[in-house]
Amino acid sequence: MLQWQHQGKDFQAAWHSESGAPAPRRLQVVDDSLPADTAYRLACEGTSLLWQGDFQNARHLLDALKRRLDKPVRAESAKARHQRRQAGAQADAPTFPHAFHLYRQSQAQRARVLNSLLVVVQPDYVISLRRAPDWRLAFNEAWGAAAVLKGPRVVALRELLGVVAAHEWRKKGVPMPLLGDDVRVHAHYGVFSPVRGEYLDLVAEAPLPEAGEALAFDIGVGTGVLSALLLQRGVQRVVATDLSPRAISCAKDNFRRMGLSDQVDLQTCDLFPEGKAGLIVCNPPWLPGKATTTLEQSVYDPDSRMLRGFLQGLRAHLAPQGEGWLILSDLAEHLGLRSRAQLETWIAEAGLAVAGKLDTRPHHGKVQDAHDALHSARAQEVTSLWRLVAQ
Known part of the structure; x- marks a missing residue:
């Protein structure tokens, strides 16, 4: 529980963080009179700012914090570009995985500062601030019916904006032409949206094993797009x-x-259901590492737990002549987080053999973004569908 005073009254509310961030140690009540530079200094020093002013001004302040965070990044990039012109691009190329870990640290620091601006959400999902929007529907979708709440909660404004963005994406849906001209997949809050279509093309093109025509397992269903x-x-x-x-x-x-x-x-379980199937498909998180948000759980897999678990259990759940389809990017290899030899060793140790492999290049925006900190690795990325069989 967080406690504070405002206008001579005592208040308390539960701390809420989807990413599991710890409750603030220092809390300062602020309003429209707080200058952006002061807010930035306080946030960088570890003070969380509980907003009690106009809601739209809180959004403006969050944008101001972003601009201040981005300034040194732009200056550093300009300096780096000058150095590359002087010494040659190759000499200044990032070395992975060190560059990746630095990138993750900078992203974590950025998130910590931006998540320092907090607001109170009442038990009925109302934000009791001037000019606050009615986001009750979005909060109900993300957190469940408001009736289950025991009291108010304190939430980072940035997290609230993420809830609303997820609500809008859920309404709109993602076009899925592979499933039909008018078909859309609607991702709920906390579920990764299938916006990277290249892995879906691989599943559509891979030769379907005869043993898998009657029954298939989809491990880690997500939105359900692979099952469909x-x-x-x-x-x-x-x-x-x-x-x-x-x-x-x-x-x-x-x-x-x-x-x-x-x-x-649909079954709620860890990896495999009971029984065997002629086709077992899995698209695990592609990067070994700790997720810091709910959505990142679709990208980061601590110690490659899901990947290794799928490989280790696949043989026991494959029907005769069946295949396991592992959909995996090799970005971890280019980032120095996992080697191809390590992956092939895990496959062999699980009693599996590679019957074939389909490859494709991703075509999302970051592949073309030369300013992205991981661009040199992303530019080499290949997404593969590994057709695995029991030895």
């Missing part, structure tokens, strides 16, 4: 699993929209 794609390709039934209740709810919603509910059995 397998059903479209002729698989009669899919058992889809996930540990995240949000993912299970999201996939259930998408299957209902697409009229596929009767063909998919």
Whole structure:
């Protein structure tokens, strides 16, 4: 519980952080009179700012904090570009994984400063500030019915904006032409949106094993897009699993929209369901590392736990003549976080062999962004579908 005083009254509220960030140690009540430079200094020093002024001014202050954080980054980039012109680009190229860890540290510091601006959300999901919008629907989608709350909660403004952005994306959906001209996949809050379509192309193109036509497992269902794609390709039934209740709810919603509910059995479990299947598909997080947000759990996998768990358990769940499809980017290799030899060793130790591999290049925006801190690695990235069979 956080406690503070304002206008001679005592207040308290529960701390809420989706990323599991610790509650603020120092809390200062602030309002519209706080200069942006002072707010930036306080946030950098570790003081959290509980906003009690006009809501729209809080958003302006958050933008001001972003601008101050970006200034040294731009200056450093200009200096780095000058050095590369003087000494040659190759001599100044980043060395991974050190450059990656520095990048993660800078991102964590940026997030800490921006998450220092806090607001109070009432039990009915109302924000009691001047000119505050009505975001109750978005909060209900992300956190559940307001009736379950025991009292107010303190939340970072940046996190609230993320909840609202997820709500808008959920309404809009992501076009999925592979599933039909008018089909959209709707990602819920905390569930990774299938915006990178290259891995879906691989699943659409890979030769479907005859053993997998009757039953397939989708490990880590997420939005359910891979299950839907397998059903479209002729698989009669899919058992889809996930540990995240949000993912299970999201996939259930998408299957209902697409009229596929009767063909998919959704199960909340870690990796594999009981039994065997002729096709088992898994798109695990691609980078070994600790996730700092709910969404990052789709990108970062501590110690490659899900990847190794899938490989180690695959053979026992494959039906005769069955295949396991591992969808994986090699970005971790270019970042120096995992080697190709290590991956191939895990495959062999699991009693598996590679029956084939399909490769494609990603085409998302960061591949073309030369200013991205990880550009040299992203420019070499290849996404692969590994067709694995039991030895």
